[in-house]
């Protein structure tokens with residue numbers, strides 16, 4: 226599996242990570258019934274990815290899947306896996322954030338979190354307070370790197386300015402062939418500062434290609450040239466062929482899809498194929 230350095234961390238991660246947000250119904254039920262996530266098929270999906278060289282997993286306290294991740298990584302070398310989790314927006318004051326991190330560490334059954342992300346901004350809590358807690362966690366060795374998610378460019382800059390002795394490592398935003406809004410502002414800012422981007426909904430939340438015959442035609446031609454690659458494989462390869470510091474996190478909910486995604490690595494789209502795909506998407510609008 227091809228690996229690339231994640232931002233300026235020095236840590237090399239697989240070109241895509243495994244998302245573990247399954248569905249809102251499950252989250253609500255798990256919270257209400259105080260249930261542990263126990264889906265065997267989800268666990269098998271994550272383990273399949275790890276067995277095939279995917280060393281990067283994204284979770285969040287709100288997903289209820291941190292303990293599933295703990296099961297998946299159990300018995301493996303911790304320092305070869307990059308674990309990203311997120312603190313929910315209601316826990317961004319100093320004390321709540323420290324408590325949330327300790328909870329996540331217990332759920333994940335690990336001594337440290339590689340990437341701790343603020344899941345959503347919260348206007349009621351000063352970003353300086355949130356980042357002070359984050360930096361104290363770095364000092365204590367409980368987290369390695371600090372990231373954000375769903376922050377506008379202005380909010381990202383606010384977070385960067387609030388950090389005293391660390392730099393912002395990453396941001397997580399919706400981004401795909403069919404949603405390229407971040408290319409207008411966030412992406413150039415991140416490229417300039419070597420901030421990694423984790424695109425969520427990298428497959429358009431499963432709706433990629435539906436109702437888009439121009440995209441289907443472009444994909445058919447590209448697929449034929451690259452050994453019958455699927456739409457998902459082409460849509461993921463689009464990220465790696467276009468960028469060096471962008472790591473999509475398609476969800477790992479079944480082993481077949483994970484294996485399909487493993488096949489998105491190890492080849493590259495030509496520049497004219499990239500523009501052909503992008504042109505086909507805008508043509509359909």
Ligand SMILES: NC(=O)c1ccc[n+]([C@@H]2O[C@H](COP(=O)([O-])OP(=O)(O)OC[C@H]3O[C@@H](n4cnc5c(N)ncnc54)[C@H](OP(=O)(O)O)[C@@H]3O)[C@@H](O)[C@H]2O)c1
Pocket residue numbers: 243244245246247283284344374375397398424425426427428429430431432457458474475476477478479482483485486
């Ligand atoms: N930061 C945030 O606020 C935020 C918000 C949403 C999501 N996320 C993160 O981003 C991850 C991905 O988002 P997502 O799951 O909603 O969207 P996605 O990965 O774009 O799409 C997942 C959907 O596509 C289907 N699919 C079809 N082919 C697939 C393939 N080869 N690989 C994976 N899925 C395939 C899946 O079906 P199957 O389930 O049958 O595989 C599922 O219905 C989440 O798991 C989570 O970690 C973050």
